[in-house]
Every structure is written in C-alpha cells, then in structure tokens.
Amino acid sequence: MKQLELVLTNLEALKNQWSRNLLHGVAIGAMKPVPNDGDEVQLKLVPRWGGDAVDLQGTVIQASMAASVVQLSPLSDEARSALVKLGISEAAGGASAAATPEPSSAGSSAKPAAAESVPGPVVAEPAAESESVKESSKAASVETSGPAVTTPQSAPVGQAPVGQAPVGQAPVGQAPVGQAPVGQAPVGQAPVGQAPVGQAPEGQAPEGQAPEGQAPEGQAPVGQAPEGEAPVGQVPEGEAPEGEAPEGEAQVKPTDVASAVGSPASTEDSDQGLLSELRTIAAARGPAHSSTEGLLPPATVHGDFGKSPWRNTLLHLLAMNATGVLVIHAFREIRWCYLVEGEPVHYLGDQPHPGELLSDVLVKGGVVSEEDWVEALTMRKITGILPGEYLVSQGRIGRDALNLALQDRAQRITRNLMGMNFGDFSFHPLPAVRRVFSLPKVDLLMLLLEHQRSALAKVEDEDLIKQADKLYKLHVRPAEGRQRMLLELPLNDVEMHLIKEVIPAGWTLAELVGLREMEERMLLRLLFALRAMGLVEFVESEGGVAKRNRAERMLYEALAELKRRNDFEGLHAHWSSSVDDIEAGYQKILRDTEPEKFAHFEDERINALVRQVREISEAIWARLKTPQGRLESRKDVVEIGQLRMASDLLFAQGEMARYKGKMGLARVCYIRVLELDPGGPEGAENTHGSKKALADPQLSEEALKASGADLRELERKLDNLF
Numbered sequence: 001m002k003q004l005e006l007v008l009t010n011l012e013a014l015k016n017q018w019s020r021n022l023l024h025g026v027a028i029g030a031m032k033p034v035p036n037d038g039d040e041v042q043l044k045l046v047p048r049w050g051g052d053a054v055d056l057q058g059t060v061i062q063a064s065m066a067a068s069v070v071q072l073s074p075l076s077d078e079a080r081s082a083l084v085k086l087g088i089s090e091a092a093g094g095a096s097a098a099a100t101p102e103p104s105s106a107g108s109s110a111k112p113a114a115a116e117s118v119p120g121p122v123v124a125e126p127a128a129e130s131e132s133v134k135e136s137s138k139a140a141s142v143e144t145s146g147p148a149v150t151t152p153q154s155a156p157v158g159q160a161p162v163g164q165a166p167v168g169q170a171p172v173g174q175a176p177v178g179q180a181p182v183g184q185a186p187v188g189q190a191p192v193g194q195a196p197v198g199q200a201p202e203g204q205a206p207e208g209q210a211p212e213g214q215a216p217e218g219q220a221p222v223g224q225a226p227e228g229e230a231p232v233g234q235v236p237e238g239e240a241p242e243g244e245a246p247e248g249e250a251q252v253k254p255t256d257v258a259s260a261v262g263s264p265a266s267t268e269d270s271d272q273g274l275l276s277e278l279r280t281i282a283a284a285r286g287p288a289h290s291s292t293e294g295l296l297p298p299a300t301v302h303g304d305f306g307k308s309p310w311r312n313t314l315l316h317l318l319a320m321n322a323t324g325v326l327v328i329h330a331f332r333e334i335r336w337c338y339l340v341e342g343e344p345v346h347y348l349g350d351q352p353h354p355g356e357l358l359s360d361v362l363v364k365g366g367v368v369s370e371e372d373w374v375e376a377l378t379m380r381k382i383t384g385i386l387p388g389e390y391l392v393s394q395g396r397i398g399r400d401a402l403n404l405a406l407q408d409r410a411q412r413i414t415r416n417l418m419g420m421n422f423g424d425f426s427f428h429p430l431p432a433v434r435r436v437f438s439l440p441k442v443d444l445l446m447l448l449l450e451h452q453r454s455a456l457a458k459v460e461d462e463d464l465i466k467q468a469d470k471l472y473k474l475h476v477r478p479a480e481g482r483q484r485m486l487l488e489l490p491l492n493d494v495e496m497h498l499i500k501e502v503i504p505a506g507w508t509l510a511e512l513v514g515l516r517e518m519e520e521r522m523l524l525r526l527l528f529a530l531r532a533m534g535l536v537e538f539v540e541s542e543g544g545v546a547k548r549n550r551a552e553r554m555l556y557e558a559l560a561e562l563k564r565r566n567d568f569e570g571l572h573a574h575w576s577s578s579v580d581d582i583e584a585g586y587q588k589i590l591r592d593t594e595p596e597k598f599a600h601f602e603d604e605r606i607n608a609l610v611r612q613v614r615e616i617s618e619a620i621w622a623r624l625k626t627p628q629g630r631l632e633s634r635k636d637v638v639e640i641g642q643l644r645m646a647s648d649l650l651f652a653q654g655e656m657a658r659y660k661g662k663m664g665l666a667r668v669c670y671i672r673v674l675e676l677d678p679g680g681p682e683g684a685e686n687t688h689g690s691k692k693a694l695a696d697p698q699l700s701e702e703a704l705k706a707s708g709a710d711l712r713e714l715e716r717k718l719d720n721l722f
Helices: 011-020 077-086 113-117 132-137 254-259 267-283 290-295 310-319 358-362 370-383 387-393 399-419 432-436 444-456 461-468 483-487 493-505 509-515 520-532 543-564 579-592 595-601 604-624 627-637 640-659 663-676 680-694 701-706 711-721
Strands: 002-008 026-029 040-047 054-062 068-072 301-304 324-330 333-340 343-349 424-429 475-478 536-539
Touching: 002 011, 011 026, 011 040, 011 077, 026 054, 040 068, 054 077, 267 290, 301 310, 310 399, 310 444, 310 483, 333 432, 343 399, 358 387, 358 399, 370 387, 387 399, 399 444, 444 520, 461 520, 475 493, 483 493, 493 509, 493 520, 493 543, 509 520, 509 543, 520 536, 543 579, 543 595, 543 604, 579 604, 579 627, 595 604, 604 627, 640 663, 640 680, 663 680, 663 701, 663 711, 701 711
Parallel strands: 002 040
Antiparallel strands: 026 068, 040 054, 054 068, 301 424, 324 333, 324 424, 333 343, 475 536
C-alpha cells in the first residue's frame, strides 16, 4: 500500500478539509509523493502546528501534481480520536464520516455519485504520467484544451469568482450551507437528549397529527386520494399525464410553456420548473460528460463510425456548414468536437490522450518552460483562471501564440481520429460556439488531403497501375454535393485546372490519361486521393447527362489541340501545307462548332467552349492566310536548315514524279517548293525550276482534275512523307 502525506498548515485548514471533504468521505489536496489513479493508499494528515498525525486509508480516484482526490474508507476510532485532539470535535462518534448526505427529496433527479461525494466545482483530473510535465499537464482535463473563453476578470462556468466560495461551499471559516458551526447542532436537529423541533417525544404523535396508521380527521389515509380526486401519481380521467400531450396534439416542453405568451401556468409551477432546471444544470459535470449532454440542443445528425468513418462524417458536416457540438461516444470515453462552419476549432474529452494536451504543444514545442506551466496549473487551482489565459496575462506568451497552439492541438486530434472505425456520434447545432471559440479553424480539407496523399505515397507505382487496371473504362466525376469542396482544395495550378475545367465533363480515366494534362502516375495519385476523401467517384454510366458531357468533351479536346499544337496543326494542316490545305482545316473546325448544333443544351459552359474554339481558330487563320504570316509561323516550327532540306526533297520528288508520268504528284510537289521558299542559292534554284515546270499545260489544275487526279489525297501523302 502506497504511503502518502497531506500537510496542513493550520487548524483552519484542517477544519476546511473536514467540512468540505473528510466529512463526505474524500480527501483532496497536493499529496506527496504524487500517486497514480487507482492506487490503494495510506494517507497521513500531518499538522504543521504540532500534534499527532491522522492515519487514513482509501483509493485514489483522481491523481495530479496540483491536487489528488482519495475516496476514503470509513474512519477508524483511532483516526476520529486524533481528529478530536486536533480540534475537530464533530469527528467523535455518530455516523461514519464516509457516509454521504442523501439527495434532496425535492429534486426530480439525483446528482451523480461523484457530484455528491465531492461537493463543489472539483474539476475531473486525468491519470498521472511518469514525466513531471505530463503529470502537471493532466491536472485538469477540461483545461487541456484551454480555449480562450474566460478572462482573468471572470471565473470559468461552474466556478466561483476569485475570492468567493464555489457554489454549494461555504466561505473559509464558515460552516457549509445546511451544516451547523462547530459545537452547535445542525439546523433542524435538536441537541442530544432532546426531541427535534416539530417532533413529539418517543411514543407520542406529533401535535396536529393522528396516531401511526390513522389519518388525521378530515384527511384521507396515506397513499389514498381524498374523495373525488385522483390518487397521487395517477392522472384524472380524460387528462394527459404531466409532460405528455393529449392524444392527437403536439407535445410541448415545460420551457416552451413557461415562455409562451398568456401561459396559464401559476407562479408556483414556474418556480418549480426553474428549480428543476437549475438542479439539472447543477448536476451536469461539465463538457464532454454524459450528464451534460441533456443541456445540448436536440441532435440533428446521428451516426455510427463503423458505417460512416470519421472522414466522411466531417465532410458531411462541412457540406452542411454546421456550427455546433459533435458528441463522440467511443470505447469507454467521450469527446466533444466543436465545429464552426463544418471545421473543428476545439476538442474536449473526459480522458486525456498523450500528444493531445495543450502542454504537448506549448512545453514540448518550447513555447513556454515547464516551470511556467506548473505555475499556471497552480494558479488555476487558486484563481480558477485557465492556464493558457494565465500565461497570456503574465506576458509569458502572446494571444496569437496561444491560439496557434490550440489550433495545432485541434489538428493533432483531428488527424489522430482518422482511423476510428467504432463508436457512435451525434451533432447538436449550437450557434453560440461561433462566438465562444474565437480560435482559428482547422483547415479540414487540407488536413484530409495531406492524410490521403501521405498514405498513397507509400504505394509503389506498379501497384498503383494495377489498381487502375479495372478503372480505365469508368467515368470520373465529382461526387454529388461536393463540387464546392473540390474548388476549395489546396492544389497546384495544374491540379486545380484539372478539377475546374476537366473533371466536371465526366471523362473516362483512359481519356484523362490521353489528354496528357498530367503525367499518368501523378494523375492516378491525385484521383485516388480525391476518391478516398469522397470528393470524386468512378462510375460506369453518366446517366441523363451523357450527351451533354460528350459535347463538352469534344469541344474541350478541340480547344486543347488549338492551345497545345502549333498554328498549322491546330488547323489540321502540316507546316509545309499550302494556303488551300490550311483553309480546308479551318473550315472543318467552323462546321464542327456551329453554335446551332449546341443550342438545345442551353449550357453556359458549352457555349463558352464554342466561342473559345471559334475565336482561337479564327485568329490562327488570320495569321496563316498570308504568305508572310505562314513564313513567320514556320520559323516557330522548323529551323532554316530543315526548311532548305524540305525544299530540296520536294523538288527532287516532283522531278521524279514528272519523269514517271505522275503529273498530279509532280504538281503538288512543285507547289510545296514555292510555298516553302527558304531563300538562299539552293532555294532560289528550286523555286525557279518549280515555276518553270508548273508552266507545262499537263500540270495545270484543270487538266489534272479532268484526268481524275485527287490532289487532296496527294497532299495528305506528302504530309505523311514529312
């Protein structure tokens, strides 16, 4: 059994310890050495002013460096005698000091056992850790989150202001409410040997009451209602039970009745309702506790993490722009996640987790020293001010640094919960959260994207390609209702272009790879991450938008070719093509993109693509329809040496075709030589020879067409030659 000591500085401290704690079966204070939760201990109360120590036994239910709580065994006779000798006369005889007072019969519901055994605003403290920083960090589990919701001028909710006793406790030196001062009988109890006020001596009935077993004159016996009235606990015939609406009518809450204009409720009923509500509030153990959930507004979302993982739940609430409290019931623990517009700003829990405490950010991060943190925890016990607020008030850290630390903590917890696949949750709308927690929000989309990318980074490229084998024929499209989130993702320019301009058209995975907007492996990693986040999906059928999407894909591909290719290729021509071939390509684009073909879609996106394709192709044709424009554009495609080689090759090809009697091919070759006109001695010679050959009537366009020559097909053959 572990030996602990609790040093008491003076008799007044012992009296306070007795009236507030020992009398109710607990001991609370800074005990040495610091125990652990669940320790069976022998506690020695050491009076510093002299006298024998008091030996007690019990179990540690909450342990910390600042103050531990021990649930005591019934006091022994030796312990009572020692307390009497030290000046606690009430410790002699009577009921066991470990007995707790019964709950008030006036209340409709009793307080939880812990609230009864430890009166006053005792903050639940987490289990101690081996390191001093962890022990001091867990002195108050509510503090571990330390939001900037209180100021040094006001104490936290449920605690009294500095210098005043907590609710339900008497000031130092005064007896608690409902208890008599030392040496006096409690109010309502008579001195030893006398009958209590209002009670008759033993064997006699009290004044005005009938003997036992008989009802007073004119009254019904106990448990029976007077004639004409319903028994207690039963509803008169034709009336609905209290708190329930008559059949066919909506049920109305007591608070609604109290706030209704012209309510027939009496003042006494209103007072009782207020008293009941106050008792309910007093019984609540603070945030992240089941007793407090009843104070939250009704839940609008329920779920099971086994069916809706943490990531999906957060995205659903983000899509709702939800502001309120997400209550999480996991295995033997409760967490409350506070959301503002769907993004976490703060967490509280009934059990601390290593790495998720505020001290893990401030102390381990080097923002404050261990000594500063221990001092802040001590001052919390003295003043009720949260440690973070205390450090700010003392100038140890700035407000921005505290807020960033709290944001870092919220990010850690959000990330740690990614693997949660059990437990249930409920979301309670609470607009006040937006004003209470003026903390920076967690960038949820960035956090989720980083988590998925980190997981995919561990997958080899070969395994990635194997996973994609069955997906190439499927269409990739944004998940319904998640388009806004896609546009808010922290992506680079190429990725964002893909999300905004490409993905909405429902391309198949194979088509996306063929577009060459991104390298295939990078494209797959991005799409797989977005699919894991629930932002995109792979489907076999596009449904009713298939025709519309095909039109957008055709137009986008035409626009991409105009932007990606050189001027000649953009108009479906070769860089050596003549003006006639270039114009033919331009006219084909105009026919394919006639606005009348797409008017029935009445879609602004498609109309915008039609305008862009026609405007760009028109600008290209304006450059290429002049000899000078074609010459300048060719310089951007080929070098002068390549141009001269092409001129030589075409002239030689024309001479050979003319020698073999292939007049159509010869004409096409000579025209190309004139079109290229590379200059220089060789170029000039080729140009002169081509003009001379074209003067032959057999090579005229009319003669060749009459002979059935397909000059267009011959042009395409030359393009393939190059």
